[in-house]
Structure formats: structure tokens, C-alpha cells
Amino acid sequence: xxxxxxxxxxxxxxFWSGIAAVGFAVxxxxxxxxxxxxxxxxxxxxxxxxxxxxxxxxxxxGTLIGATIVGICAKWLANRTNSPSAIFGIAGGIPMVPxxxxxxxxISVLSxxxxxxxxxxxxxxxxxxxxxxxxxxILAAIAIGIAAPTLLFQRPKPVx
Amino acid sequence: MASRPLDTIEQVDLIERRRHYGKTSEDVPSVKPxxxxxxxxxxxxxxxxxxxxxxxxxxxxxxxxxTIHRLGTDLGCDWLDIxxxxxxxxxxxxxxxxxxxxxxxxxxxxVNMSIVTEVIRxxxxxxxxxxxxxxxxxxxxxxxxxxxxxxxxxxxxxxxxACAAFSRLFGAEWPSFFVTFFASAAAMFVRQELNRRRFNLxxxxxxxxxxAGIVASIAPRFQIDSQPxxxxxxxVLLLVPGVPLINAAEDMIKGHFVTGVVRGITxxxxxxxxxxxxxxxxxxxxxxxx
Numbered sequence: 001x002x003x004x005x006x007x008x009x010x011x012x013x014x015f016w017s018g019i020a021a022v023g024f025a026v027x028x029x030x031x032x033x034x035x036x037x038x039x040x041x042x043x044x045x046x047x048x049x050x051x052x053x054x055x056x057x058x059x060x061x062g063t064l065i066g067a068t069i070v071g072i073c074a075k076w077l078a079n080r081t082n083s084p085s086a087i088f089g090i091a092g093g094i095p096m097v098p099x100x101x102x103x104x105x106x107i108s109v110l111s112x113x114x115x116x117x118x119x120x121x122x123x124x125x126x127x128x129x130x131x132x133x134x135x136x137x138i139l140a141a142i143a144i145g146i147a148a149p150t151l152l153f154q155r156p157k158p159v160x
Numbered sequence: 161m162a163s164r165p166l167d168t169i170e171q172v173d174l175i176e177r178r179r180h181y182g183k184t185s186e187d188v189p190s191v192k193p194x195x196x197x198x199x200x201x202x203x204x205x206x207x208x209x210x211x212x213x214x215x216x217x218x219x220x221x222x223x224x225x226x227t228i229h230r231l232g233t234d235l236g237c238d239w240l241d242i243x244x245x246x247x248x249x250x251x252x253x254x255x256x257x258x259x260x261x262x263x264x265x266x267x268x269x270x271v272n273m274s275i276v277t278e279v280i281r282x283x284x285x286x287x288x289x290x291x292x293x294x295x296x297x298x299x300x301x302x303x304x305x306x307x308x309x310x311x312x313x314x315x316x317x318x319x320x321x322a323c324a325a326f327s328r329l330f331g332a333e334w335p336s337f338f339v340t341f342f343a344s345a346a347a348m349f350v351r352q353e354l355n356r357r358r359f360n361l362x363x364x365x366x367x368x369x370x371x372a373g374i375v376a377s378i379a380p381r382f383q384i385d386s387q388p389x390x391x392x393x394x395x396v397l398l399l400v401p402g403v404p405l406i407n408a409a410e411d412m413i414k415g416h417f418v419t420g421v422v423r424g425i426t427x428x429x430x431x432x433x434x435x436x437x438x439x440x441x442x443x444x445x446x447x448x449x450x
Binding site: 012013016017019020021022023024025026027028029030031032034046082083084086087089090093094095097099100102103104105106107109110111139140142143144146147151 | 218219220223271272273274275276277280281284308309310314315318319320321322323325326328329330393394396397398400402403405406408409410412413414427428431432434435436438439450
């Protein structure tokens with residue numbers, strides 16, 4: 001993929017994931033003046049992940065790095081706007097949440113019940129566990145990334 | 161002089177507890193005037209109210225604990241022992257030799273970031289000493305009574321747009337984009353109506369996923385573009401329990417396993433309900449291959 005194509009692809013990714021983040025922020029009743037921050041973290045995190053995946057990184061590692069960027073931005077925005085960083089962290093994490101993996105896993109599990117051929121059951125079982133493991137790993141990556149600034153820099157100090 | 165040994169025991173106890181929780185010494189100034197039994201009741205009630213608001217509206221467990229602890233100590237307690245469980249908060253507040261305990265039942269009311277923001281800001285103002293106990297009670301009651309400040313049609317439109325944006329991220333073409341938009345917007349409307357009538361949480365999810373599935377099935381049914389099943393996959397994303405799932409993972413990272421596991425299972429059952437509704441719609445519309 002040539003460079004202008006890549007830039008366009010990442011910019012489009014940022015645009016649509018920003019819209020998705022704002023849409024969910026409205027659903028979660030985020031105050032109006034903080035919506036811009038949600039747009040920023042949502043776009044930045046998902047676009048960073050798309051860029052890294054474009055260079056061949058797996059979705060799990062890409063999510064971890066994207067979510068870390070979201071976590072750092074969330075802390076910065078929270079300090080600027082005097083609001084909890086969880087707002088920007090969650091809004092930025094939402095576009096990366098593996099929703100499709102999650103319910104695909106469940107659809108496969110449910111389909112096992114009605115499958116007649118053992119071979120098909122086997123395929124469904126493998127599909128279900130693959131999707132479930134991907135869901136769990138991506139979720140863990142999002143949470144670790146968002147919490148990274150806290151985990152690294154806000155450790156409890158020992159009492160003298 | 162009779163109370164002397166008791167004071168010493170309390171003091172040692174306090175130092176031990178600080179060590180145990182790894183709190184900084186700034187959290188607990190060593191000398192504080194002891195609160196009366198009535199004042200203690202007020203403080204514990206207010207901290208519990210703030211904690212309840214946070215837990216009900218989607219804050220993570222660490223935030224709930226920290227806020228309760230800071231609020232209680234800023235209002236004059238020496239120490240608060242807090243137990244946050246998924247559906248209740250238990251607090252013991254200590255001041256001098258006195259202590260009181262209170263339990264409050266908490267039920268999840270859905271994510272509301274405005275309430276979380278306002279409670280956190282209020283806590284910061286209490287720390288600065290700008291708000292006293294009476295003002296705090298008035299403010300907390302006001303926050304608890306606030307409703308969503310977005311018009312319900314704005315929410316329907318934005319949620320539809322968000323799911324349609326997801327379909328573009330997955331690589332859908334424009335016809336599927338618009339089908340997704342209408343399917344999710346219709347589903348969001350149904351969800352609002354059912355929630356207002358206080359139907360069972362999981363029933364609402366199944367029915368909403370079913371509605372989204374029926375409308376989105378138009379795309380694969382009439383083969384409106386080259387990847388019509390993407391509309392079906394994106395239209396139900398409004399139901400994905402993103403906040404409980406992220407909070408579940410974050411709780412577990414920070415060592416709050418009970419709330420983490422419960423939130424994770426809630427998220428899993430929600431995903432199962434989405435799959436049920438979607439499968440039902442696909443079977444009815446005769447659509448295969450998601």
C-alpha cells in the first residue's frame with residue numbers, strides 16, 4: 001500500500017471511530033463539553049491500532065498499545081478539564097471493544113446445540129473458543145492500557 | 161485517664177491499617193478532633209451516598225473505594241474501612257475511639273458519566289474545604305435527581321450513527337451503512353421504550369437484538385451490496401456491554417476480584433442474550449452466514 005493510501009485509510013479509520021466514540025458517549029450521558037475529548041481519545045486509540053495492525057502486528061498487541069495511548073491522553077484531558085479520567089478512558093476504549101468477537105463466540109456456542117454432524121460441532125467449538133479467547137485478551141489489553149498511567153506512576157507510597 | 165490504653169490501641173491499629181492498605185500518610189493526618197456520634201452518622205451517610213451514586217452509574221471499584229475514603233477522612237473521620245461488593249457497600253467509619261457501620265444495597269442503574277463526573281468534582285471541592293456537610297447533602301441529592309441531558313431522539317440518532325460508523329470500520333459499503341443506521345436507531349428506540357416500562361434487563365437485550373436483527377436482515381435478504389452481512393454484525397453493537405466489560409478487566413487488574421468477576425459474567429450473559437435475539441431474527445428472515 002502506498003503512503004498516501006495508507007494515510008487516507010488511517011484518517012478514515014480515525015474519523016469513523018471518533019464518531020462511534022461520541023455516539024456511545026451520548027448514550028452514557030457524558031457532559032456536552034467533554035464530548036470533544038471523547039472524540040479525540042476514540043479516534044486516536046483505534047487509528048493507532050489500525051496503523052500498527054497494518055504493519056503486521058496482531059490485534060491484541062495493537063490494542064494494548066492503542067489503549068495505552070488512550071490512557072495517557074485520558075489522564076492529560078482529565079487534568080485539563082477537572083473530570084475523572086475514566087470518562088475519556090472508557091470512551092476511547094469503546095471503539096476497540098471486541099463486541100463482534102463476543103457475540104460470535106456466543107452464536108457458535110448456541111449453534112452447537114442444534115448441530116447434527118459431530119464434525120460441524122467440532123468446528124463450532126473451535127470457533128467459539130477462538131472468539132472467546134480473543135475477546136478476553138483484547139479486553140484485558142484495553143483495561144491494562146487504560147490503567148497503564150495509574151499503574152506506572154500513581155503507586156501507593158509506603159507509610160514511614 | 162481510663163481511656164488512655166484504648167486510645168493507644170486505636171492509634172496502633174490505625175498505623176497498621178495504613179500500612180496494610182498502602183495508603184500515603186497524607187491521607188490520614190495524625191491529629192484530628194474526634195467527631196461526635198451524631199457527626200459520625202452524618203459523615204458515614206454522606207460517604208455512602210456518594211459511593212452508591214458512583215457504583216450505580218458505572219465507576220470502577222477502585223474509584224468508588226478511593227472516593228468514599230477521601231470523602232470520609234476529609235469530613236473528619238480518622239479512617240474508613242470499605243467493602244464494595246457488586247450489589248452493596250459496607251462502610252465502617254472510625255473517629256477517635258468511636259466507630260459506626262452502615263450497609264447500603266446498590267443496584268446498577270446503567271452508565272451515567274455525568275453523575276460520575278459531578279460526584280468526583282464534588283469530592284475535590286470537599287477536599288479543598290469549599291463544601292461543608294450540609295451543602296454536601298444538598299448537592300448529592302441534586303446530583304442523584306438529575307436525568308439525562310440529551311433528548312431521547314438525539315440519543316437514538318447518535319447511537320444509530322455510532323453503529324453505522326462501526327459498519328464502515330469493518331469495511332461495509334454505503335447501502336449497508338444506511339441499513340445499519342436505521343436498524344440500530346430502531347433498536348435503540350425499542351430499548352428506551354422497554355426500559356421505561358421496567359422490563360427485565362436481559363429480556364430487553366434479547367428483544368432489542370431481535371429488532372436490530374430483523375431490520376438489518378434487509379441487507380443480506382436483498383443482497384444490497386457485496387458484504388451485506390456486515391450490517392447484521394454492526395447493528396447489534398449498541399447492546400455490547402462495553403463499560404461493564406472494561407470495568408471488569410480493570411477491577412481484576414487492581415485486585416477487586418469479586419466485583420470484577422460479577423461484572424465479567426454480567427457482560428458474558430449480555431453477549432449471550434444478543435446472540436439469542438440475533439439468531440432468532442436470522443432464522444425468521446432466512447438469513448445465514450454471519
